[in-house]
Amino acid sequence: MAIPGPASQEVPPAVADHHTTQRFSDICRSVFVQSGIIMAHLDPKLRISAANGPFCDQVGSLPAEVIGRDILDYLHPSMREKFRREFVRLADGHSARFADHVIALGAREEPFEGELTGIAVRGSASARVEVIVVLLRPSGAGSPKVASARDKLFSPVHASVLEGVAAGESTVQLASRLFLSRGGIEYHVASLLRKMKVSNRPALISKGYALGVFAVGEWPPRVRPEFIAS
Numbered sequence: 001m002a003i004p005g006p007a008s009q010e011v012p013p014a015v016a017d018h019h020t021t022q023r024f025s026d027i028c029r030s031v032f033v034q035s036g037i038i039m040a041h042l043d044p045k046l047r048i049s050a051a052n053g054p055f056c057d058q059v060g061s062l063p064a065e066v067i068g069r070d071i072l073d074y075l076h077p078s079m080r081e082k083f084r085r086e087f088v089r090l091a092d093g094h095s096a097r098f099a100d101h102v103i104a105l106g107a108r109e110e111p112f113e114g115e116l117t118g119i120a121v122r123g124s125a126s127a128r129v130e131v132i133v134v135l136l137r138p139s140g141a142g143s144p145k146v147a148s149a150r151d152k153l154f155s156p157v158h159a160s161v162l163e164g165v166a167a168g169e170s171t172v173q174l175a176s177r178l179f180l181s182r183g184g185i186e187y188h189v190a191s192l193l194r195k196m197k198v199s200n201r202p203a204l205i206s207k208g209y210a211l212g213v214f215a216v217g218e219w220p221p222r223v224r225p226e227f228i229a230s
Helices: 013-034 053-059 077-091 156-166 171-178 182-196 201-211
Strands: 038-042 048-051 097-105 111-122 129-138
Touching: 038 053, 053 097, 053 129, 077 097, 077 111, 077 129, 156 171, 156 182, 156 201, 171 182, 182 201
Parallel strands: none
Antiparallel strands: 038 048, 038 129, 097 111, 111 129
């Protein structure tokens, strides 16, 4: 008489998938809460749905103040349009991951440099992107020399002149477009040179980009409205 062997230990596929998913979820939760990595989760509309302690500490806000905010609110104005495009590509499923240098805003809106990584996570039951994981790693190099969004650096006329200079317009072209005399344009350019502490137009353009007052990745150059006095 044959002796029956031990009962089969085979786990049904559905149960195995559930256990695997649960283990993965537990690991992710542990990394999110305990790793010390600055992390946040976004919904497809780029609103923060979860943020761990290090993220809240870095931006100087309580968790209740962070949830529901647009992730772009925590980036320097000069970076927002560039990263909006990157995040939209993730949300639309056109990209799986990106990593790039960023200037973000910390406590009291003080800027800091670092690397920002975005990762699209698709739902298990569908191919749609359900969550975007954001990882932020400060560079540790100290605050970059960029302007704070609280600084109203330029009058509307100064902003228009600066944009024209950055676009390569001559004094004659600027005077015609802005309905000013040539002398008036030269006066405003000289004023901008003094304000930005530079000696010529190329340096003025470079200083503008270095300070982050121009929107990155846009042409013609545009001074961010946050830096223009009303």
